[in-house]
Amino acid sequence: MEEKMFLYWGSGSLPCWRVMIALEEKGFGGYPNKLIEFSKEEHKTEEIIKLNPRGQVPTFRDGDIVVNESNAICQYLETRYKNHGTRLIPDDPKEMAAVLQKMYESSNIQENIVSGVVYYQWRNKLEERDEKVFEERLQKARDELSRWEKHLEQCKTGFIANTTAFSMADVYFYPYVAQMDRFRMDLLKYPNIKAYYERLKNHPSFVSTYPPHWKDTEKPDLLSRI
Amino acid sequence: MEEKMFLYWGSGSLPCWRVMIALEEKGFGGYPNKLIEFSKEEHKTEEIIKLNPRGQVPTFRDGDIVVNESNAICQYLETRYKNHGTRLIPDDPKEMAAVLQKMYESSNIQENIVSGVVYYQWRNKLEERDEKVFEERLQKARDELSRWEKHLEQCKTGFIANTTAFSMADVYFYPYVAQMDRFRMDLLKYPNIKAYYERLKNHPSFVSTYPPHWKDTEKPDLLSRI
Numbered sequence: 001m002e003e004k005m006f007l008y009w010g011s012g013s014l015p016c017w018r019v020m021i022a023l024e025e026k027g028f029g030g031y032p033n034k035l036i037e038f039s040k041e042e043h044k045t046e047e048i049i050k051l052n053p054r055g056q057v058p059t060f061r062d063g064d065i066v067v068n069e070s071n072a073i074c075q076y077l078e079t080r081y082k083n084h085g086t087r088l089i090p091d092d093p094k095e096m097a098a099v100l101q102k103m104y105e106s107s108n109i110q111e112n113i114v115s116g117v118v119y120y121q122w123r124n125k126l127e128e129r130d131e132k133v134f135e136e137r138l139q140k141a142r143d144e145l146s147r148w149e150k151h152l153e154q155c156k157t158g159f160i161a162n163t164t165a166f167s168m169a170d171v172y173f174y175p176y177v178a179q180m181d182r183f184r185m186d187l188l189k190y191p192n193i194k195a196y197y198e199r200l201k202n203h204p205s206f207v208s209t210y211p212p213h214w215k216d217t218e219k220p221d222l223l224s225r226i
Numbered sequence: 227m228e229e230k231m232f233l234y235w236g237s238g239s240l241p242c243w244r245v246m247i248a249l250e251e252k253g254f255g256g257y258p259n260k261l262i263e264f265s266k267e268e269h270k271t272e273e274i275i276k277l278n279p280r281g282q283v284p285t286f287r288d289g290d291i292v293v294n295e296s297n298a299i300c301q302y303l304e305t306r307y308k309n310h311g312t313r314l315i316p317d318d319p320k321e322m323a324a325v326l327q328k329m330y331e332s333s334n335i336q337e338n339i340v341s342g343v344v345y346y347q348w349r350n351k352l353e354e355r356d357e358k359v360f361e362e363r364l365q366k367a368r369d370e371l372s373r374w375e376k377h378l379e380q381c382k383t384g385f386i387a388n389t390t391a392f393s394m395a396d397v398y399f400y401p402y403v404a405q406m407d408r409f410r411m412d413l414l415k416y417p418n419i420k421a422y423y424e425r426l427k428n429h430p431s432f433v434s435t436y437p438p439h440w441k442d443t444e445k446p447d448l449l450s451r452i
Binding site for chain 1: 279280288290291292293294295296297298299301302305306315319320322323326327329330331333334373
């Protein structure tokens with residue numbers, strides 16, 4: 001089955017990581033793939049552009065079907081291969097709603113922490129940064145984390161959507177937390193988020209898809225001020 | 227069925243509009259609802275906060291199930307009520323993939339046109355605007371539109387995902403085009419987008435959910451420079 005699939009991906013890209021976890025969970029581990037180097041602009045090569053005119057990864061092919069947006073790929077895999085591998089979106093309406101809610105709500109982390117704080121530092125050199133603006137962004141990031149901390153405090157099952165089993169919401173949420181750790185955020189300030197991270201750190205599909213360059217390069221200090 | 231549903235929504239919010247179209251298409255028209263006034267900060271009232279701690283609309287309830295992110299609500303309605311009303315995500319894998327791709331790819335319009343150009347003008351008074359920055363943003367918006375224009379040129383069916391029938395991709399894409407028209411974009415520059423707009427303008431669920439305050443207020447000039 002998996003032989004007909006192909007994934008172009010970049011190390012450290014959360015949309016790519018999300019898709020790779022979903023592929024493992026759905027039982028397609030071992031699919032052919034190509035790791036592209038962002039620094040060499042390999043996502044802008046003809047090989048990718050012809051499948052994905054936006055020149056982005058993930059770029060995914062399943063036979064002659066091409067899907068490129070990470071949300072689209074995850075939903076495609078779960079819908080088309082519903083009973084293959086792990087069920088990631090439950091049938092029970094209440095659990096289904098909770099999973100979908102947390103999957104898409106996690107995009108606020110992208111906005112308030114990744115774009116708001118990480119990208120701000122990448123785009124503005126230290127001497128160009130407006131300390132007041134930066135502090136406002138850090139505060140938004142802290143507010144965002146407090147929401148998830150409070151939510152996890154009330155979660156009984158240990159999974160982010162409070163479902164009885166691992167779900168697509170964990171596929172979406174966990175990489176954000178691993179990225180916070182990578183960027184030297186002090187997770188001790190958010191004990192329930194830290195506990196979630198420790199609990200799921202050894203989940204097989206998270207381990208096998210962990211961004212390779214994160215393993216052997218120094219952690220950049222991008223979130224220690226949160 | 228629809229009596230147990232409830233939607234809080236705001237006029238002109240595209241995430242709300244998307245959900246309202248999906249509700250009509252799924253055959254739940256006539257559901258109880260409350261129009262909130264953004265200018266009065268009604269989305270930050272206790273009534274909403276208790277269902278949606280982020281204080282945002284859409285806030286949606288289906289019996290005792292609460293879902294608030296528009297992507298989550300649309301996927302919930304389509305998955306839970308698959309065979310109720312219009313099928314919005316086809317079973318055919320190729321069509322399914324195309325619909326999902328265009329649904330989520332449309333978020334680039336949010337980023338490059340709505341956030342990039344519209345919000346920039348809302349957040350920066352005319353005298354505070356950096357003309358060079360604004361021109362760069364306009365160019366990104368034009369590039370984004372050119373992608374969709376080129377895509378629509380190749381579409382044979384008249385629907386945005388090139389599917390045989392109306393789909394969730396149209397539910398997502400059409401409101402962006404209607405908003406461009408509202409904000410005085412010259413659609414004649416993009417004849418295939420204009421043709422799409424004219425073709426679907428009278429689609430019943432688009433007409434019945436059209437943002438009420440757009441009908442009787444002057445069109446703001448926010449996109450005429452594109």
